[in-house]
Amino acid sequence: MSATVDALYTTSTGTPVSEPYSFQRIGNVGPLLLQDSDAIEALAHFARERIPERVVHARGAGAHGYIEVTHDITDLTCAALFSKVGNRAPVTMRHSLVVTESGSADTIRDTHGFAVKIKTEEGNLDWVFNNSPVFFIRDPSKFPALNHTHKRNPATHLPAVEEGWDFFSQNPETIHQIMINFSDRGTPDGYHRVHGYSGSTYKFINAQGKFTYIRVQLRNDRGFKTLTGAEAQRLAGENPDYGIQAMYEDIERGEYPSWTVLVQTMTPEQAEHFRYSILDMTKVWPHADFPLRPCARVVLDHNPANYFAEVEQLAFSPSRVVPGWAPSADPVLQARLFAYPDAARYRLGVNHAQLPANAPAAPVANFQRDGAMALDNQGARPNYASSLAPMRYRTRAEVQHEVWLGRAMGFLSEVTELDFEQPRALWQKVFSDADRERFVGNIAPALGGVRSAEIKARQLAIFAAVDQSLSDRIAEAIKVPPVQPLKVKSVVELEGRRSSTLLINEKTGDC
Template identity: 65%
Template structure:
């Protein structure tokens, strides 16, 4: 029988069952006599076990390991000429923000210092709903064709037979898809191992559109520049920390904020008109390319500050759900096919991982009232009362209408989509610039050693040779240095179309009448 004294926790709360009944002894279980079997009537014990068996939700398929915090975004510069989003209608406007940084390929228990891109996802709670920035710490990615994404991620995971990470899988994919080279140059550089989650930049990567009230738009790329600079670890430092403190990034973030040293970022946009996009040397929809800053300078927008640690990691970070489809009026996705694919995939995985009402969870819930025709389902916290769940004339909802400018841009977009299919010399110009103009001698040597340390573990001579030919297409000297480091013969560059051929292809495609029908 339970005793008369009720157990109290450190914060003064009384220990209870899930239905709120106080419990005298948390470790007790009701039995028939001192040594008898357990009683099914002991709801406290059954409740404890039943919840324990269900207290893990599926981890994210990618971006499983991460850290987060809360803070705010403040508009510091007027960009109302670019977007009618309410957040931008006045300098000084603020929105509460939640961030989740993450590694991409590892499981939830993997090391924070792994050589991997980092996710940089921010939820802004605006007066027009939540706007999610689902960014990375690199301005480009490994692919521009969404059909390749599941295949690529599988090569970063574990082998189906051995259940081990496999360098042959990793490099087999990259060597067959040379458009990945720009990201590979960044990944195996010093920036591939950031020094903590909060000491790195963030980039939209994708092209978005900022839209005005009349429908006119600019293409934009959003940049989050860490005010303290992008800090990195050497390959050796990252490896040591992976063994001694795999949660280094989480710990550094928490301690930094606790000390009152709030990390901050300056937010910029690059802008491009549709006319400029049609004349741009590269494809505005290509996730493997950057926009040169000299041609499209950074324009300051605001400040992003994270000044509050979470009180409960699961509730506030693990249950947080970000999606590039969570936008507000004045912001729209571009026709970038990878972005278009993500618009579906992210909410779909949230519905699987968290449930159909994932946006009603406190960390995801907008600060504005919700009025729509969605009702019921598991974990319904917001039921919208007696309002009809159809387009009713009895209690009608009002609708915000948009105006769109008549721009003849569709043929270009269709051409640009087709232009993403083939690898050309254009795919090696920006990686070559990184190697020849950005990396100094020390960075070049570290890059060669970082690649050699990974590629050298590949068993397949064919995969090694193929990847070396991709490096040679960037720079023959780079390929030769890696070949020497892994004990492999030098190879000739991969053969691809010239930049002039690529431009002629883009121009010719627009002449096909069937393209206009498709677009």
């Protein structure tokens, strides 16, 4: 809603007020009067205008637009949105940093969040993605610790340095994401100039009840633009709001950011023979084996009129799905299905889904009633499965292939040679000579600032497992002795473990 020029000033309950800047008092110098409810209300509201910032993804920028279906994928999904080429639905997109606070600079080196709320005729579909195709961990029990080690030190209240590298060096599966974060991709040139990746594996389900595993990418139509570490550091000092400003001004000028939505698909049969577990967020699906298939386009074409109401009060969750789209048994995703809406209940309240920013375009009918700030309490309809006012229910076929996958990946924290194949390819085949030089230049001051020689040696051993020359170059840059590679299980050992695990589970059945 745009600003009203000739609005009548009132209290929060609509009563006109003659003067907003004059507290009632006795005489000209006497004490203030408690009866001035408008002034009291203004002061009381002021002390309560802040809500808890997000524990992660606190700093960001958002805008509105639409998604339009561009290609037929009805063979994959029965979702109404994708039922016809040309279908559109409104979206709100929020881009963010991850571990930093709301008052930090936009260009700090960090993974970036990439969240899209799609308001379809069948309810909200939330895409809670990142700007990286992989993630640090695959065991969700490590998620609080991962973030704690990148917050402020509890004693000094200064940004943590030692703690982050202590965590990384004890959890070698983080190496793939570390190598992405310390490349130029860790410092994007603006929030709206990145690609988005689901990271987690989801499922499309078609009208026949057949499902396909998918990973989703949103490719920026103007390309993924990045900054060097030096450029990012300069901008952090000159204009900490660089990313927010660039996105806002591009949209105001009519230079609308847009993304092509693509999906990678994998059948259950392919999943059983895939080299990696498809539930592992530290691995990518090679494009050569699982090509990207276009299906839609997302465009941001207008800025919010009020940032707090339309962006800060947004609540995203991968549990917000529609028919034809479903989560897989990915352990990190499964944990997020609970954690995201639970965080919103704390930050915004139990009825946060009724706020205009989050309210679906589809009608709501369920047994949830009352609670703080209930904007729509669903009238007189009974709040249970009543025979007096019966409701209709959607049926669906459940598919249990994840039983195989979940059991095949029984040791989430076990590090093997497979954890280093993709980071090694990133270093040896994807990075150019200039990329490698900048990567070492980015890593050296970060790891070099660690005081503990043991932590440095542990992390260098992980880099050596990727490539000995990489580790040696970093060691030389931070002036410490070179180290030998980390010892890990071979692929042969891993395949033996997986085969025996499957055999055992086939005998014991689903528990």
